[in-house]
Amino acid sequence: MIRNGHGEAGAAGRRGPVGQRAVRVWCDGCYDMVHYGHSNQLRQARAMGDYLIVGVHTDDDITLTVDGRDTYEEVKQAGRYRECKRTQGVSTTDLVGRMLLVTKAHHSSQEMSSEYREYADSFGKCPGGQNPWTGVSQFLQTSQKIIQFASGKEPQPGETVIYVAGAFDLFHIGHVDFLEEVYKLAKRPYIIAGLHFDQEVNRYKGKNYPIMNLHERTLSVLACRYVSEVVIGAPYSVTAELLGHFKVDLVCHGKTEIVPDRDGSDPYQEPKRRGIFRQIDSGSNLTTDLIVQRIIKNRLEYEARNQKKEAKELAFLEAMRQQEAQPAGDTA
Numbered sequence: 001m002i003r004n005g006h007g008e009a010g011a012a013g014r015r016g017p018v019g020q021r022a023v024r025v026w027c028d029g030c031y032d033m034v035h036y037g038h039s040n041q042l043r044q045a046r047a048m049g050d051y052l053i054v055g056v057h058t059d060d061d062i063t064l065t066v067d068g069r070d071t072y073e074e075v076k077q078a079g080r081y082r083e084c085k086r087t088q089g090v091s092t093t094d095l096v097g098r099m100l101l102v103t104k105a106h107h108s109s110q111e112m113s114s115e116y117r118e119y120a121d122s123f124g125k126c127p128g129g130q131n132p133w134t135g136v137s138q139f140l141q142t143s144q145k146i147i148q149f150a151s152g153k154e155p156q157p158g159e160t161v162i163y164v165a166g167a168f169d170l171f172h173i174g175h176v177d178f179l180e181e182v183y184k185l186a187k188r189p190y191i192i193a194g195l196h197f198d199q200e201v202n203r204y205k206g207k208n209y210p211i212m213n214l215h216e217r218t219l220s221v222l223a224c225r226y227v228s229e230v231v232i233g234a235p236y237s238v239t240a241e242l243l244g245h246f247k248v249d250l251v252c253h254g255k256t257e258i259v260p261d262r263d264g265s266d267p268y269q270e271p272k273r274r275g276i277f278r279q280i281d282s283g284s285n286l287t288t289d290l291i292v293q294r295i296i297k298n299r300l301e302y303e304a305r306n307q308k309k310e311a312k313e314l315a316f317l318e319a320m321r322q323q324e325a326q327p328a329g330d331t332a
Contacts, residue, residue, distance in 0.1 A: 023049030027084075030057045033095060033170065033291065036149070036216065037087035039223035043148065044084040060305070070316065095170070098211050099292045100299055107198040107213055149222035151229070155247070160186035163248045165194035165234055165267075166256075167201040169210040169288045171220035178282035179226040182252045185278070192246055193227050194234025204236075204259040211292070237267040243274070252278045256287070 027045040031038050031054075046052045075081045155161050162182055168175055183189050195217050201210040210217065218232050235242060238251055251271035261267050271277040 022051050024051045024053060025049035026053050026055065028055035028057060030060075033092050033172075035092070035095065035171070035212070036219035036223055037091065039220070040087040040148070041084045043223070048082055060308075070319075095211060096295050098208065099295050101208075107202070107210075145219060146222070149219050151222075151227075153228060155190040155228070156188075159188045159190040160249045161190045161192065161247055162186065162250045162252060163192050163194060163238065163243070163246060163271075164252050165196065165231075165236075165238065166254075167196055167205065167210050167288070168193065168217055168221050169201065169205075169212055170291055171212075171217065171224070172286055172288070172291060174282060174284040174286035175221075176224060176226075177284040178254050178280060179224060181280050181282055183226045185250065185252070185280075189226075190228045191226055192229045192231060192248070193221050194231040194238075194242075195221065196236055197233045200236050203262070209288075211288070237261045237265065237269070238271050240270050243270065243276075248276070250276050250278060252280050255279060255281050 025045050025048050027042060029038070029041070042052065042054065070076070072081050162185065164179070164182060179191065179193075182191060195214060198210055198214050202208075212220065214233060218230055221227055221230055231242075231246075242248070243251075248271075251268065253268060258266065258268065266272070268277050
């Protein structure tokens with residue numbers, strides 16, 4: 001799923017200079033509802049070596065061992081511990097809150113409401129404060145963030161340009177399965193993903209969709225290795241102008257419902273007329289709606305888990321502060 005910053009599947013087996021063993025990197029986490037913050041962590045970890053191994057925790061994100069010790073203590077003492085820079089403005093906590101509050105405050109054209117601001121300061125917070133990992137922070141899009149995720153490659157002669165469009169909200173394995181099937185359609189595919197504006201997604205999805213705003217969805221899709229380019233704020237209807245501009249050879253859509261455009265027309269009318277439209281079955285039944293339903297159903301369990309996790313992390317931070325404040329040589 002992740003582009004890795006280097007791109008291709010063979011890179012995992014790449015070795016250093018002759019005579020040197022490959023640097024194997026271990027990175028672990030809960031990765032609950034994977035988002036571009038996780039993708040960025042894995043991208044950074046991948047850049048630290050030649051081969052990345054990812055460990056997925058059980059439903060408790062591990063910060064401390066049962067006896068209260070730092071789970072990374074041994075590798076830190078061995079000088080083999082490195083930290084990835086956290087991606088500000090995204091967290092699973094924040095995404096869950098957007099689902100539960102049914103607010104549109106996260107959309108790119110909206111201002112944060114007082115209700116959502118209050119939530120952002122308190123949701124799932126344990127008594128005693130908020131830590132820098134579990135909390136909610138403001139997302140700020142920058143060109144550098146896009147560059148970090150983008151492939152930077154233009155279509156080459158002989159490549160098949162395939163266009164797909166949609167919300168790609170809460171980018172999940174169902175989307176990845178779809179893009180993988182699209183990728184298999186050509187020997188040398190170049191996939192362009194068109195992401196609709198927040199207001200357009202809200203028109204055809206309703207409620208408070210999309211859960212992730214356009215800028216957030218852009219980074220999530222760019223992190224997928226099957227996608228070469230993203231159109232940020234693509235028109236809902238696939239027009240002749242769009243097909244000509246990107247020299248599109250094929251247009252694909254999944255098995256989800258195709259909602260008519262505002263004027264009642266079929267958004268895929270032009271590619272269908274040209275005979276270049278395909279509907280693709282990803283083989284996955286996971287949808288963004290299903291994820292949201294799971295979260296709403298398990299709200300209380302999630303809040304309790306989040307509070308427990310934050311309490312552990314705060315205790316760990318306090319222990320670290322005390323250790324750093326301890327005079328050198330003082331082992332009391």
